[in-house]
Amino acid sequence: MQYRNLGKWGVKISTIGLGSYLTIGTHVDDETSAECVKVAFDGGINWIDTANAYGRGSAEEALGRILQDYDRDDYVLATKVWAPMGEGPNDSGLSAKHIFEQCHASLRRLQTDYIDLYQCHRPDPETPLEETIRTMDMLAQQGKILYWGVSEWPSALIQEACDLAEKMNCRPPVSNQPRYSLLWREPEEQVFPTCLHNGLGNVVFSPLAHGVLTAKYEPGQPPPEGTRAADESQNKIMMDLYWTDEILTKARDMAEMAGDLGLTAAQLAMAWCLQHPAVTSVISGVTKVSQLEDNIKAADAEIPPDVLEKLDEMFPGPAQSSAP
Numbered sequence: 001m002q003y004r005n006l007g008k009w010g011v012k013i014s015t016i017g018l019g020s021y022l023t024i025g026t027h028v029d030d031e032t033s034a035e036c037v038k039v040a041f042d043g044g045i046n047w048i049d050t051a052n053a054y055g056r057g058s059a060e061e062a063l064g065r066i067l068q069d070y071d072r073d074d075y076v077l078a079t080k081v082w083a084p085m086g087e088g089p090n091d092s093g094l095s096a097k098h099i100f101e102q103c104h105a106s107l108r109r110l111q112t113d114y115i116d117l118y119q120c121h122r123p124d125p126e127t128p129l130e131e132t133i134r135t136m137d138m139l140a141q142q143g144k145i146l147y148w149g150v151s152e153w154p155s156a157l158i159q160e161a162c163d164l165a166e167k168m169n170c171r172p173p174v175s176n177q178p179r180y181s182l183l184w185r186e187p188e189e190q191v192f193p194t195c196l197h198n199g200l201g202n203v204v205f206s207p208l209a210h211g212v213l214t215a216k217y218e219p220g221q222p223p224p225e226g227t228r229a230a231d232e233s234q235n236k237i238m239m240d241l242y243w244t245d246e247i248l249t250k251a252r253d254m255a256e257m258a259g260d261l262g263l264t265a266a267q268l269a270m271a272w273c274l275q276h277p278a279v280t281s282v283i284s285g286v287t288k289v290s291q292l293e294d295n296i297k298a299a300d301a302e303i304p305p306d307v308l309e310k311l312d313e314m315f316p317g318p319a320q321s322s323a324p
């Protein structure tokens with residue numbers, strides 16, 4: 001396993017993190033989830049990503065139970081706030097009231113005294129940025145969080161948050177959590193340069209495009225039972241973004257290239273994310289222990305320059321696709 005500083009900040013996290021969206025505490029039972037956490041820690045993963053909204057609290061609750069077996073000093077725990085946790089007018093967003101209340105609710109569910117990284121899940125245009133920054137700073141002063149970050153914020157807002165935090169003499173965001181994969185390279189255009197400029201690390205999500213980049217789906221065929229693609233309660237995003245025969249065929253071609261390097265498609269796809277200098281870590285979501293055992297090896301995979309070039313041609317980035 002490799003460890004990197006989170007952007008310019010002191011905390012070191014493994015280049016693979018364990019995620020919990022649609023898995024721990026929701027679609028994956030506690031026993032398998034606990035085994036995944038054990039395999040993650042045994043394999044050197046030292047950080048876990050969750051959110052208050054995953055299963056409306058059930059992901060944090062499951063992690064809270066599982067993590068009781070481990071020493072709190074040994075892992076970095078990241079969660080999020082913003083998405084609705086109820087139907088009331090103050091049950092979502094980034095107001096002082098909602099952040100403060102949800103921070104305490106997350107601490108209870110996770111059965112811990114502090115959150116290492118508290119992330120704003122999305123921007124909240126209805127709350128002044130000053131209010132969110134001041135609240136995060138206050139929670140850090142109270143010892144309830146150590147760092148705060150953002151997720152899927154546009155580059156201009158990330159820059160504004162950094163500038164404003166400095167002006168207010170408050171802690172700035174230390175990280176961003178964007179969608180990033182061979183099939184989703186938009187952050188390269190503006191978000192990554194802004195993060196590099198301001199010293200934010202990027203912990204990227206959906207590195208396998210919800211499983212499409214494992215090449216387990218056959219073009220022209222319905223998805224196998226038991227996969228995310230086959231489950232209508234989980235597959236909307238992947239169907240909307242990635243479900244075309246062209247993309248499924250490209251994933252198959254990429255898997256062949258991976259095989260030539262002695263890697264699986266998942267390992268190549270995740271290792272590819274890690275070669276961008278703005279990326280600190282990729283978050284791996286899994287439904288089975290065997291998937292994690294596969295993915296974790298991406299941390300040590302090396303991609304030769306000629307393969308990187310071929311991947312660039314097959315999966316063009318924003319600069320390439322907008323070139324005349």
Ligand SMILES: NC(=O)c1ccc[n+]([C@@H]2O[C@H](COP(=O)([O-])OP(=O)(O)OC[C@H]3O[C@@H](n4cnc5c(N)ncnc54)[C@H](OP(=O)(O)O)[C@@H]3O)[C@@H](O)[C@H]2O)c1
Pocket residue numbers: 018019020021022023049050121151152177204205206207208209210211212214216226227228229266283284285286287288290291292294295
């Ligand atoms: N900030 C945000 O807004 C946001 C959004 C989404 C996710 N996240 C975070 O990022 C994490 C990862 O996102 P994601 O789950 O979308 O990641 P992903 O890696 O793109 O997809 C994960 C899914 O792919 C399948 N899979 C994974 N490894 C596999 C393997 N080796 N072989 C075959 N299938 C495999 C599994 O689904 P099946 O077995 O069901 O097919 C797994 O649940 C989440 O857990 C969450 O912590 C954050």
